[in-house]
Amino acid sequence: MSDTKKFLFVNRKAPYGTxxxxxxxxxxxxxxxxxxxxxxxxxxxxxxxxxKGQDTTELGIKNFSPTYNALGDYDINKIYVEKESLEARxxxxxxxxxxxxxxxxxxxAEKDSIHVVSSAELAEIMDQQDVVxxx
Amino acid sequence: MxxxxxxxxxxxxxxxxxxCIRLATKGSAVILIEDGVYGATKASTASxxxxxxxxxxxxxxxxxxxxxxxxxxxxxxDGITVVDYxxxxxxxxxxxxxxxxx
Amino acid sequence: MSIEVNGKTLETDExxxxxxxxxxxxxxxxxxxxxxxTELNENHWEVINFLREYYEEYQIxxxxxxxTKAIGKKLGKEKGNSKYLYELFPYGPGKQACxxxxxxxxxxxx
Numbered sequence: 001m002s003d004t005k006k007f008l009f010v011n012r013k014a015p016y017g018t019x020x021x022x023x024x025x026x027x028x029x030x031x032x033x034x035x036x037x038x039x040x041x042x043x044x045x046x047x048x049x050x051x052k053g054q055d056t057t058e059l060g061i062k063n064f065s066p067t068y069n070a071l072g073d074y075d076i077n078k079i080y081v082e083k084e085s086l087e088a089r090x091x092x093x094x095x096x097x098x099x100x101x102x103x104x105x106x107x108x109a110e111k112d113s114i115h116v117v118s119s120a121e122l123a124e125i126m127d128q129q130d131v132v133x134x135x
Numbered sequence: 136m137x138x139x140x141x142x143x144x145x146x147x148x149x150x151x152x153x154x155c156i157r158l159a160t161k162g163s164a165v166i167l168i169e170d171g172v173y174g175a176t177k178a179s180t181a182s183x184x185x186x187x188x189x190x191x192x193x194x195x196x197x198x199x200x201x202x203x204x205x206x207x208x209x210x211x212x213d214g215i216t217v218v219d220y221x222x223x224x225x226x227x228x229x230x231x232x233x234x235x236x237x
Numbered sequence: 238m239s240i241e242v243n244g245k246t247l248e249t250d251e252x253x254x255x256x257x258x259x260x261x262x263x264x265x266x267x268x269x270x271x272x273x274x275t276e277l278n279e280n281h282w283e284v285i286n287f288l289r290e291y292y293e294e295y296q297i298x299x300x301x302x303x304x305t306k307a308i309g310k311k312l313g314k315e316k317g318n319s320k321y322l323y324e325l326f327p328y329g330p331g332k333q334a335c336x337x338x339x340x341x342x343x344x345x346x347x
Contacts, residue, residue, distance in 0.1 A: 014145050016203055017170030029344045033300055045145050048173065051205040058199035062296065065205070070295040073303045089147060090178030090210070 005130040006037045011046035013135065015064070016056070021049045022064055024135035029067075032074035039078040039129070040071075041122065043085045046135075050081070050114075052097045065097065072101030077113040084119050137162060139230035143169035143237065146181035155236045156188040164226060166195040166218070175201075176210045189214055197223055242268050254336050261289075261339030269337050273328070277337070281325055283312055288338040298343040301331040 009028050013020040031038055042050055049065070056063040071079070079099055086092060099113040117125065126132060140159050146152040152174045155165060165188075167175050174181050175196040185194065194215045201208065201217070208217060218226065227233050238249045242264050248256040253269065255261060266285055270277050277285075287308060291299055299307065301319070309317015316322075322330035331343040 014148070014170045014173065014204070017143070017145070026344055029297065029300065033302065045148050045170070045173070048145075048204060053205035053207060054203060055205070056203040059203045061203075063203070064296055066294060066296045070297060070299070070303070073299065073307060088180045089173065090176050090182065095205075 004035070004037050006039070006128065007031060008039050008041060008126060008129040008132045010041045010043065010126075010132060010134040011049055012044040014045040014048040015054075016059070016061065020135045021046070024133075025064060025067060027133070027135075028071070028076065029074060032076060035075075038076050039080065039125065040076065041080045041082070041125070043082040043122065045085075045089075047081055047085050047089060047091060047096070050079075050097045050099070051091070051095055068097055068099055071099060072113060075101075077101035077111070078115070079113045080115050080117050080122060080125055082119060082122050083116050086116065137164070137230045138232045138234060139163070139226050140165045141233065141235045142167050142171040142174065143235075145170040146174040146184075147179075151236045152181065153184065156184060156192070159188075159192055161191040162193075163191075164193045164195060164230060166197065166223060166226060167215075168197045168200055168223075170204075172196050172200045172204060172206060175212060175215050176206060177212050178210075182212060185212055185215075195222070195226060240265070240268055240272070252336075252342070254342060255339045258339055258341075265339055266337040273333075280316075281334075281337070283316075284308065284322065284325060284330065284334050285338045287311065288334055288340060292338070292340050298331070298335045298338075298340045300343055301329070304330060304343075 009024060011021065011024050015021040028040065050068055054063050054065040093114065093116050096114065100110050101113050102108040103111050140155050140163060142152050142155050142165060144151040152171065159165060174185060195218050196211065196215055198217050198219050238251060239246050240249055247260045247265065250256055255265065267277060288298060305317055305319060305322060326333040335343055
């Protein structure tokens with residue numbers, strides 16, 4: 001498709017405390033219907049959105065973290081996490097959900113969607129986009 | 136006079152926890168709730184500030200908010216007390232006043 | 238709005254989707270289908286059950302494109318296409334099947 005654009009969603013807020021994380025996820029899922037080239041960034045407190053082991057039972061609100069596991073089904077498989085943001089919060093990639101996708105061009109092999117990148121690499125990724133949406 | 140301070144914002148996004156620590160008097164209690172619970176973890180850029188403040192202040196963190204965010208108790212700074220909702224209520228009763236840092 | 242299922246009154250929204258996910262039982266699907274002059278066969282149930290499992294795992298109702306691909310993978314190529322799914326659910330496999338399955342309308346569906 002010639003009019004495919006590169007969309008980047010930048011997620012910078014922790015989940016639950018505000019509605020940004022959930023709103024962003026809904027927009028991301030909707031955008032997938034338009035078959036654009038979608039990438040996601042999790043930086044600053046946004047890295048908390050994809051922390052593993054979330055359990056909101058006692059809060060009585062919806063735990064939407066399982067939904068990130070569906071992103072592969074929606075052909076969203078370029079997920080960038082800023083290394084500096086993880087480090088500032090005492091986190092490593094092992095504290096995050098294991099997000100994967102099945103590569104159609106490689107006999108449906110399961111591959112990691114998450115790429116931990118430096119601030120400098122992230123700046124470059126942002127620079128290459130047609131549309132950047134920040135939440 | 137004993138006072139309970141509640142902090143519900145992430146220390147990485149806003150300076151609320153820092154302000155609370157600066158202005159809370161010695162012997163006060165601080166409970167971290169909602170996104171404030173991220174301030175209770177080890178090895179972050181906010182940990183040193185909290186560890187220093189713990190010399191003068193008692194720190195608590197709400198368990199339901201930890202669980203919701205996938206923060207395992209093993210990642211908490213040593214000496215921070217995990218409380219449930221009834222523990223939170225008890226803290227508000229045991230202190231003369233409550234200040235909510237928003 | 239509401240529907241009557243096994244002697245119970247279950248609340249629905251203005252488009253007929255269950256207001257409370259936990260109200261669902263298989264009979265809900267039969268009652269909703271009957272209201273739209275549809276009789277559910279095992280092919281319908283395959284899709285309904287698939288949607289409920291998908292929701293259980295991911296907490297969302299999948300978009301039609303995702304549903305079609307996933308059905309194809311699970312139930313075979315001859316079922317993983319729009320023609321097959323639209324024949325089963327002429328009002329739209331996303332909307333109609335999700336409704337019968339007691340799920341919210343798929344995200345992105347208008």
